[in-house]
Amino acid sequence: MSSESASLARLSMSLPAELFRQLDVMVAERALPSRSQLIAELIRQALAEHESLFRPDEMLAGTITMVYRGERGRMRHQLFRTQSGFLKEIISSQHIFLEHDRSLEVLLVQGPYARLKELCDAIRRLRGLQQLELVTTTSLLPPLHKQDRGAPDTPPHIPGANA
Numbered sequence: 687m688s689s690e691s692a693s694l695a696r697l698s699m700s701l702p703a704e705l706f707r708q709l710d711v712m713v714a715e716r717a718l719p720s721r722s723q724l725i726a727e728l729i730r731q732a733l734a735e736h737e738s739l740f741r742p743d744e745m746l747a748g749t750i751t752m753v754y755r756g757e758r759g760r761m762r763h764q765l766f767r768t769q770s771g772f773l774k775e776i777i778s779s780q781h782i783f784l785e786h787d788r789s790l791e792v793l794l795v796q797g798p799y800a801r802l803k804e805l806c807d808a809i810r811r812l813r814g815l816q817q818l819e820l821v822t823t824t825s826l827l828p829p830l831h832k833q834d835r836g837a838p839d840t841p842p843h844i845p846g847a848n849a
Contacts, residue, residue: 738799742799753817756789779793
């Protein structure tokens with residue numbers, strides 16, 4: 687028995703016939719290998735949502751996806767000002783221009799759900815926003831930097847650079 691199958695648990699469930707049919711259609715449309723894979727994905731999504739609602743101070747990682755009108759840079763400036771208040775939560779961002787003076791921006795975020803929701807609420811208040819979605823997971827990013835509390839802040843040594 688492989689270690690992967692040893693870590694699996696079986697679940698037997700009964701569903702109304704129409705719901706079962708819709709599940710199979712969804713599996714086929716996504717070209718998934720099994721119902722189990724789809725159900726596991728749906729459960730993970732539900733667990734992340736549950737975590738955010740019932741444990742708002744627990745750390746989560748995720749994305750915030752936005753579509754907004756460009757309006758000659760005004761919206762980008764407002765987003766910059768809003769995001770600057772959430773530097774601990776925003777790991778990175780990516781922006782692209784779309785047709786018809788629209789932009790798509792994706793933020794990679796990590797922090798307590800309450801703080802991520804606060805960020806989303808601040809962005810939602812900006813005029814020109816057309817869509818916003820926060821997707822979270824209970825898995826976290828590994829620490830980006832290990833801090834040595836005893837070492838002074840010194841710049842990294844760059845070979846060949848003059849001191």
